[in-house]
Amino acid sequence: MPTVRARRTGAALGALALTALLVATAAGTAGALPSPSPDQFGGAARHAAQTRISSDLTSSLRDGKVDNVILLIGDGMGDSEITIARDYLVGAGGTLAGIDALPATGQYTTYSLYKDVPYAGKPDYVPDSAATGTAWATGTKTYDNAISVDIHGDPHATLLELAKANGYKTGDVSTAEIQDATPAVQVAHVAQRSCFGPDSASCGPDALVNGGAGSISEQLLDTRPDVTLGGGAATFAQTAKAGDWEGMTLLEQAEERGYQLPTDAASLAAVTVADQDQPVLGLFAPGNLPTRFAPSVATVGGSGGAPETCQANPDYLGAGLTLADLTSKAISLLDAKQSKGFFLQVEGASIDKRDHAADACGQIGETQDLDEAVKVALDFAKKDGHTLVIVTADHAHSSQIVDGATPGLGTTLLTVEGSPLRISYGTAAAGGSQQHTGSQLRIAAYGPWAYQVVGLSDQTDTFFTIAKAMRLDPRALSR
Numbered sequence: 001m002p003t004v005r006a007r008r009t010g011a012a013l014g015a016l017a018l019t020a021l022l023v024a025t026a027a028g029t030a031g032a033l034p035s036p037s038p039d040q041f042g043g044a045a046r047h048a049a050q051t052r053i054s055s056d057l058t059s060s061l062r063d064g065k066v067d068n069v070i071l072l073i074g075d076g077m078g079d080s081e082i083t084i085a086r087d088y089l090v091g092a093g094g095t096l097a098g099i100d101a102l103p104a105t106g107q108y109t110t111y112s113l114y115k116d117v118p119y120a121g122k123p124d125y126v127p128d129s130a131a132t133g134t135a136w137a138t139g140t141k142t143y144d145n146a147i148s149v150d151i152h153g154d155p156h157a158t159l160l161e162l163a164k165a166n167g168y169k170t171g172d173v174s175t176a177e178i179q180d181a182t183p184a185v186q187v188a189h190v191a192q193r194s195c196f197g198p199d200s201a202s203c204g205p206d207a208l209v210n211g212g213a214g215s216i217s218e219q220l221l222d223t224r225p226d227v228t229l230g231g232g233a234a235t236f237a238q239t240a241k242a243g244d245w246e247g248m249t250l251l252e253q254a255e256e257r258g259y260q261l262p263t264d265a266a267s268l269a270a271v272t273v274a275d276q277d278q279p280v281l282g283l284f285a286p287g288n289l290p291t292r293f294a295p296s297v298a299t300v301g302g303s304g305g306a307p308e309t310c311q312a313n314p315d316y317l318g319a320g321l322t323l324a325d326l327t328s329k330a331i332s333l334l335d336a337k338q339s340k341g342f343f344l345q346v347e348g349a350s351i352d353k354r355d356h357a358a359d360a361c362g363q364i365g366e367t368q369d370l371d372e373a374v375k376v377a378l379d380f381a382k383k384d385g386h387t388l389v390i391v392t393a394d395h396a397h398s399s400q401i402v403d404g405a406t407p408g409l410g411t412t413l414l415t416v417e418g419s420p421l422r423i424s425y426g427t428a429a430a431g432g433s434q435q436h437t438g439s440q441l442r443i444a445a446y447g448p449w450a451y452q453v454v455g456l457s458d459q460t461d462t463f464f465t466i467a468k469a470m471r472l473d474p475r476a477l478s479r
């Protein structure tokens with residue numbers, strides 16, 4: 001253990017180094033100043049718990065040709081949800097291996113628009129996943145519940161549609177039902193996000209039987225991404241009521257149209273090619289994929305209770321696949337040497353769903369799943385050199401880290417560091433659905449064009465960043 005004198009000496013040297021640096025700056029000393037490091041301020045060991053950046057990151061912010069884009073979305077993953085997961089899983093001074101590893105970071109705004117009078121066209125400050133997904137998928141603000149149509153009901157081309165028309169391979173991956181809002185915004189255009197299949201009463205004019213383009217599931221089959229992986233098998237058991245495939249279930253239709261249909265890890269592993277002749281539609285659960293952790297139950301005043309630890313969900317790997325597994329397989333199928341490149345969207349869906357349920361453990365486990373998927377994407381991008389990885393969310397949510405019991409619902413968890421982590425949910429009573437919030441969100445990136453996310457942008461800017469990086473020509477859709 002260092003002596004008192006040694007500690008004082010180290011502190012004095014640190015102060016002298018700082019003073020010299022300030023004096024040199026004020027005097028306008030010619031030439032570059034030396035870069036300060038933890039060693040100048042009393043030793044690296046002393047500051048290890050307080051420092052995160054240990055090297056020059058400018059080399060990671062570079063120009064270059066973008067062949068591939070991987071866009072990863074944590075549904076409902078606001079700054080609070082990221083912090084909660086980090087604190088619980090790796091500690092306050094720790095680093096999430098994927099989410100925290102992207103060097104270029106900014107914030108973006110997420111508001112939607114009102115469709116109807118008296119506020120038609122004005123900002124709706126607390127958006128849903130449909131409007132926010134439409135914003136980055138099409139570059140267009142719209143109303144809550146809309147899937148890639150504007151407030152007038154007009155459809156707008158999506159990144160996935162544009163990428164496909166421009167010769168890129170495409171993929172859409174989610175832990176939700178593949179018809180859910182975030183995956184749906186890339187492949188469909190409907191007025192109501194609940195228009196999952198031909199049996200959905202909400203489809204209205206969009207239904208095939210009413211002369212529309214069809215439900216989300218039917219439009220997905222028409223859009224024909226090279227790779228689609230997620231849940232939602234139950235909807236594909238519904239029968240088409242009109243069109244060329246009338247009288248057939250959507251699953252029968254998919255098989256007839258050449259889709260490969262894996263349902264578990266073994267059958268997905270057997271798939272070796274994915275293209276327009278043999279697209280892949282992997283449906284691994286009737287609804288959403290199971291969560292990593294069993295639910296925790298928030299109670300009134302529970303944020304001040306005895307700490308608990310999250311427990312494994314025995315149903316987690318029902319199909320034997322994690323989000324990281326799905327991401328890895330999608331990348332391997334899309335990264336074909338003869339192709340121009342690819343666009344892939346990946347969603348960790350149940351951060352939001354478990355936040356709605358005031359389930360702290362559930363949302364933490366889903367954030368961990370997304371983090372592992374981000375790590376897969378980053379590892380690929382670092383080897384490839386021409387891949388842009390973007391990680392963000394659709395909207396913020398309601399969970400908050402607090403200092404003690406609150407009037408609302410709460411949960412206290414015991415972190416990896418052995419400290420109590422008190423999480424509060426204050427936007428709905430027990431049994432209700434916690435609300436989204438209107439806060440701006442983190443957006444981070446790695447690879448060529450990553451610097452485009454720095455600063456404050458809007459969700460719609462993400463569409464233009466990706467479209468420009470991939471050199472997407474909208475005229476290709478009409479060819």
